[in-house]
Amino acid sequence: MALVPPFNAETAHQKVKKAQDLWNTRNPENIAKAYTEDSIWRNRDKFLKGTQEIVDFLTWKWSKEHNYKLRKELFAFTDNKIAVQFWYEMQDAHDGMKWKRCYGLEDWTFADDGRMRKRQMSGNEIEIGEAERWFKDGVDVNSVEIGEEHW
Template identity: 65%
Template sequence: MADIKPPFTEEAARKKVKAAQDMWNSQDPPRIAQAYTPTSIWRNRDSFFSGTEAITKFLTAKWERERNYKLRKELFAFTDNRIAVQFWYEYQDAHDSMRWKRCYGLEDWTFDRETGKMRKRMMSGNDIVLGPDGNGEGRWFVDGVDVNEVPITEQHW
């Protein structure tokens, strides 16, 4: 992912977004943390932190809670060294009786020009429960489905 560096073209920004999507779907916190600068600043909902160790710790706890996680990211907008992303992911919440949930949100990314690593990540997201009592009815990212092929329209919200 770091080999795609600013200034971004539309094609490069789209590749950066999909590379991030694939990396996050690996659910490998130490590997993912390497895509960020050592002093990267994060806001994830109501959590604020920075640095490789904090990112790794956050992601480890995230996937202890969010089981069967599948994510899709799409380019929303870009400039020279910034990218805005729209995302959707589904998971079973280990802290809520394994109910299926979907998170919708936006991310604002700023990149280091020299390394191509992300130096700032700001995330806002909202969860909804899927199906009666969280049984997963209406899931998009079922087993065997390519997350990039699922049609996402306002009708599905």
Template identity: 55%
Template structure:
């Protein structure tokens, strides 16, 4: 039996919102293995200027990401959806080893297979330094 990750395409407004919330919850767990289960075994990613393929590469990427992005908190917002695609806007906050806080803004385009697993994820992200008292995403 194939893996399934409901909600499944084709997406409605309600199911797209649920998919976005599930992604936000998983990413905020900062558990690379949990996050990677939402993607196909051969999922294709672009994250900024990094290109990845497959769950093992996703786990490695996320493990390294959360080793350097401390206090990571994310919010995702549904931007648009189609039968098997979802676009989101997101903001996350984190601090580096020196204690500098950052707010990262971006957009993601997602494409899903029939089992609700993401087969493509393309993310564009920009970082802005902020003061700790400028944070607005609660821990």
């Protein structure tokens, strides 16, 4: 089944998990292939346009975010749009390798060929201790129970 608009509940969920798996590879060049050549992004305070800026941003991102593990969940969808809730953990190389977790939402808009043409991300980061980590080595990020009691 092709993961192109218009989305239904099944294809929207599959698209989210495919994006999650792709981002967890931390391979900027492969990730950028999932976006149109003129894709526009807002990632917190950064505004990007086009494949090269996406690759450059992701290369920079993972130069500082070590041991990155991400989980995405479908929040809502329409014909060519998907909203996603996400959580990721990483060690910040620019802050003494402290463990951090980011929570947030993304707003995605897709071209007819299934590549993303717009991505807007809003996230908040907190410092966590080793004992607070969810996505430890060997843990399937999809198996972690995430609820309000974990905030």
